[in-house]
Amino acid sequence: MAAPTQHPEFLGDAPLKERRFIADALRTETVGGVLLLLAAVAALILANSAAGDWYADVKSFKIGPSALGLHIDISTWAKDGLLAVFFFVAGIELKRELVAGELRDPRAAALPVIAAVCGMAVPAVVYVVTNTAGGGDLGGWAIPTATDIAFALAVLAVIGSSLPAALRAFLLTLAVVDDLFAILIIAVFFTSTINFGALALSLAGLALFWFLHRRNVHGWYIYVPLALVIWTLMHESGVHATVAGVAMGLMLRVTTEPGEEQSPGEHIEHLVRPLSAGLAVPAFAFFAAGVSINAEALADVFTNPEPLGVVLGLFLGKTIGIFGGAWLAARFTSATLNEALDWEDVLAVATLAGIGFTVSLLISELAFEDDAALADQTKAAVLVGSVISALVACVLLKWRNARYRRLVELEELDEDMDGIPDMYEQNNPEYHLRMVAIYEAKAAEHRKWLETHPGAHKDGSARHDV
Numbered sequence: 001m002a003a004p005t006q007h008p009e010f011l012g013d014a015p016l017k018e019r020r021f022i023a024d025a026l027r028t029e030t031v032g033g034v035l036l037l038l039a040a041v042a043a044l045i046l047a048n049s050a051a052g053d054w055y056a057d058v059k060s061f062k063i064g065p066s067a068l069g070l071h072i073d074i075s076t077w078a079k080d081g082l083l084a085v086f087f088f089v090a091g092i093e094l095k096r097e098l099v100a101g102e103l104r105d106p107r108a109a110a111l112p113v114i115a116a117v118c119g120m121a122v123p124a125v126v127y128v129v130t131n132t133a134g135g136g137d138l139g140g141w142a143i144p145t146a147t148d149i150a151f152a153l154a155v156l157a158v159i160g161s162s163l164p165a166a167l168r169a170f171l172l173t174l175a176v177v178d179d180l181f182a183i184l185i186i187a188v189f190f191t192s193t194i195n196f197g198a199l200a201l202s203l204a205g206l207a208l209f210w211f212l213h214r215r216n217v218h219g220w221y222i223y224v225p226l227a228l229v230i231w232t233l234m235h236e237s238g239v240h241a242t243v244a245g246v247a248m249g250l251m252l253r254v255t256t257e258p259g260e261e262q263s264p265g266e267h268i269e270h271l272v273r274p275l276s277a278g279l280a281v282p283a284f285a286f287f288a289a290g291v292s293i294n295a296e297a298l299a300d301v302f303t304n305p306e307p308l309g310v311v312l313g314l315f316l317g318k319t320i321g322i323f324g325g326a327w328l329a330a331r332f333t334s335a336t337l338n339e340a341l342d343w344e345d346v347l348a349v350a351t352l353a354g355i356g357f358t359v360s361l362l363i364s365e366l367a368f369e370d371d372a373a374l375a376d377q378t379k380a381a382v383l384v385g386s387v388i389s390a391l392v393a394c395v396l397l398k399w400r401n402a403r404y405r406r407l408v409e410l411e412e413l414d415e416d417m418d419g420i421p422d423m424y425e426q427n428n429p430e431y432h433l434r435m436v437a438i439y440e441a442k443a444a445e446h447r448k449w450l451e452t453h454p455g456a457h458k459d460g461s462a463r464h465d466v
Contacts, residue, residue, distance in 0.1 A: 035281075
């Protein structure tokens with residue numbers, strides 16, 4: 001007899017090691033997300049107050065060696081320099097997901113990847129349709145394609161919602177795929193002229209970085225100066241400097257060898273992620289999010305085609321793209337949804353993914369580099385679209401929050417107190433032996449209580465004193 005066909009499970013339970021990695025990574029991103037929110041709010045307050053001129057002067061203040069072509073303003077340092085740290089972590093994360101994480105199995109990864117790709121394609125289509133109909137500039141098509149996982153997690157922290165592990169993993173997968181395509185978009189579409197000599201030297205530096213790493217050469221005093229040289233050459237080449245960060249992240253080994261508790265990639269990510277989430281991204285947000293927010297500016301967001309396309313792309317495009325892509329992929333692959341979850345949960349996460357902040361702000365600056373007014377309008381639209389998505393997601397998530405709390409409690413239940421959640425030990429005989437001993441000890445305590453209370457009824461019920 002032929003074995004029954006096994007249908008893939010959508011939003012299934014991740015292995016314990018993967019789940020712990022996701023939990024640790026998202027915990028850091030949550031803290032970073034709160035700092036990101038504070039930085040964005042501070043930037044908006046400064047830009048729309050009497051300190052606006054001071055804020056603009058700080059952003060435009062130039063610093064750095066002219067001989068290396070790095071005498072650039074602080075805002076550009078944040079965009080090209082600090083975000084390289086963010087994309088370095090993204091590169092490590094992408095490499096780990098492809099080699100050892102959720103994306104290593106093409107069959108299991110197909111559904112979330114399809115959902116993520118649709119979640120980038122549909123917002124771009126929404127933007128293009130909106131601007132074609134309104135006669136706008138199509139150059140900003142990539143702005144609403146990105147999801148900001150730190151901002152999304154900060155929203156979850158603010159509303160007190162705890163997503164089950166499967167939804168957290170899905171959100172992380174969306175963000176990883178988003179980062180991958182954002183890297184490709186920046187490298188391909190926002191590189192106008194190339195200095196091939198500088199690019200060749202940068203690639204040579206990357207080759208040296210890879211060679212030293214593969215030879216197990218250790219020491220930050222080697223890699224940090226080398227990374228700075230690679231970044232500088234990439235910046236001079238005309239290719240966006242953040243690509244250097246991604247490339248170095250992808251070169252790190254993320255698998256363990258005999259005698260290692262952690263791979264070099266995981267160790268470095270553990271060290272650098274707090275710097276990225278706690279400093280680099282909030283600092284970039286502080287210099288990028290300071291746009292004028294008043295009645296006239298808000299009117300422009302909803303009346304001009306470029307910012308309107310961004311708002312609709314983030315809110316409607318992301319939601320329709322991710323939810324529709326997931327549903328269609330499950331429908332045509334006969335995948336079964338995790339029985340503990342419903343499609344309403346996928347809709348809630350899809351709406352939450354409409355929060356596009358860091359990368360969307362970066363692409364706004366790159367897309368309209370020669371039109372500061374339009375760049376500010378689309379950046380304001382990123383804020384508006386993200387806020388709308390966040391508010392709707394809050395309603396959907398709070399509606400399901402009681403169910404999420406119960407699921408999280410079940411996922412974290414560890415009755416035998418061995419440090420491993422019980423859900424991962426159902427096929428372990430030793431776990432069941434420990435549980436037998438625990439329940440027998442509890443039963444003995446109850447029998448002893450009955451024996452020492454002569455007022456207990458023979459049927460087992462106790463007499464209550466009035």
